[in-house]
Each structure stands twice: as C-alpha cells, then as structure tokens.
Amino acid sequence: MTAPTVTPSPIRAIVTGHSRGLGAALAELLLERQIDVLGLGRSAHPTLAARERPPSATQFKETELDLADPAALERWLASGALRQFAHGAQCVLLFNNAGTVEPIAPLGAQDAGAIARAITLNVAAPMMLANALASSEASDEAQDRRIVHISSGAARSAYAGWSVYCATKAALDHHARAVAQDARPNVRICSVAPGVVDTGMQATIRATGADKFPLRERFEQLKESGQLASPEHAARQLIDYALSDAFGATPTADVRELAKG
Numbered sequence: 001m002t003a004p005t006v007t008p009s010p011i012r013a014i015v016t017g018h019s020r021g022l023g024a025a026l027a028e029l030l031l032e033r034q035i036d037v038l039g040l041g042r043s044a045h046p047t048l049a050a051r052e053r054p055p056s057a058t059q060f061k062e063t064e065l066d067l068a069d070p071a072a073l074e075r076w077l078a079s080g081a082l083r084q085f086a087h088g089a090q091c092v093l094l095f096n097n098a099g100t101v102e103p104i105a106p107l108g109a110q111d112a113g114a115i116a117r118a119i120t121l122n123v124a125a126p127m128m129l130a131n132a133l134a135s136s137e138a139s140d141e142a143q144d145r146r147i148v149h150i151s152s153g154a155a156r157s158a159y160a161g162w163s164v165y166c167a168t169k170a171a172l173d174h175h176a177r178a179v180a181q182d183a184r185p186n187v188r189i190c191s192v193a194p195g196v197v198d199t200g201m202q203a204t205i206r207a208t209g210a211d212k213f214p215l216r217e218r219f220e221q222l223k224e225s226g227q228l229a230s231p232e233h234a235a236r237q238l239i240d241y242a243l244s245d246a247f248g249a250t251p252t253a254d255v256r257e258l259a260k261g
Helices: 021-032 070-078 081-086 112-134 163-182 200-206 216-224 231-242
Strands: 011-016 036-041 060-064 091-096 144-150 187-193 252-254
Touching (some): 011 021, 011 112, 021 036, 021 091, 021 231, 070 112, 112 163, 112 187, 144 163, 200 216
Parallel strands (some): 036 060, 187 252
16 A cells, blocks of 8 residues: 655544544544544544643544434534634545445335435435535635545445445445546545444444345354454554545545555
C-alpha cells in the first residue's frame, strides 16, 4: 500500500458512525495522527469526548444525529456546522462509515420500514454529506477534499438474504464512479471495501437464522478461525489509503488488494 504523503498541515476528518466498531477505530486513530475529528452518529463515543486534552492538542467534536432521518441531516447541513468545522483546514476527509446490514431476509419477508431506513442511512446520508463537502459553501480554504465511502464485498457480489445491503453498497460504488466522472477540482472520491471486520454488524449476521441468511455458517467459521480483521487494523489501512497520493486514482478499491501492492 502506498505510504501516507499528505503533510501535517491542517487536516480535519468527519467520521459517521463514530461511536463503535470501525467508526470508533477510525476516530481514535485519526486523533492519534493529530487530525481533528468530527463524529456524527446516533450516539456519543463512550470515552473520546471525556478525555482531557490541552487547548493546543488535536480536537474531537461530536454531534448526536440520526443519519437515517434525512430531515434531521438536512437541518444539520443547513446549520453551518460543517463549514465551521472545516474552517482553516487545507484538507478535509469524509469517512462515510455509518450503515446497517438489516433487513436480513429474502424478498417478501423484509420489513418495509427497515428497507427505507437502510436506504436512507446507507445511501442518502453518504450522498448528502459528500455533496455538502464538495460544495463551495463547505470551506473556502480546503483545496483537498477526500470522500471515503465505506463499501463492502457485498457491493460486488450478490448474497441471498442481503438484497437490500448489497444494493445499497453497490449504490455507493456507482456513486463514486459517477462523481469521478464529474472531475470536480479539489475533490477525490473512492468507495473502499475494508474486508470482513469484527464489528457489531458481524454479530448481527451470526445471530440471524439460516432461513433468512443461508451463508450464516460461513461467517461463523470466519469468526471461529480468527479470520476477521480487527477494527483497528482495517481503520489503519483505510486512513493510510485516504491520506496517500494514490487515493482517488480509481473510484472503487478493496484494502485487501491494496495491501498486496
């Protein structure tokens, strides 16, 4: 994988779903790298806000926001909070990490409300945030804006019981491809699959009945054999790539393939 090359000039990062799993690991590692972080999610991070930092240290901010509520996200975007956070930064990163694997069920057995929530959280919210970051209103100073959609192997392979999840992740991949065609100045984008990561989403998958998700046994075996990547390992790979010169050269990527490079 190409080594990070962005200089330690003012860099700020927005991480959705920052309170647990991969999002929490992203927030913590970005702060370790002296990058200011704004977390957006339904709940607060359990410890980051309470940690004492000197005034000159890297800053962590968070906003409790249900990203599956488009009206709430629209109000937040209209509030100017994004511009305030990005002010003074030369590079702004957006990690569209928040998402849901539910509903897990074959067509005809899916809850209608769960379908709507998944599409809003997995697709609409990332697109709304990406659009806001790319707009001229987001920041006058940021000459480097990088959008990282957290994708999945499910975007590129179909799985029984995952029609909603597969479709929403595929939407992010194709969104990145189309945005790359826009060739917006100062904007880079990539939809990156982080591999199979040991998060709460995996626990949800393993708790699902085989009648709804026929491949459940495969994911149980990945857990039992220690083949799930830790959130910290996956987050480190994602950050390294997001900060590299190679980021955005292709609109979709997989960290497992990048690691071979």
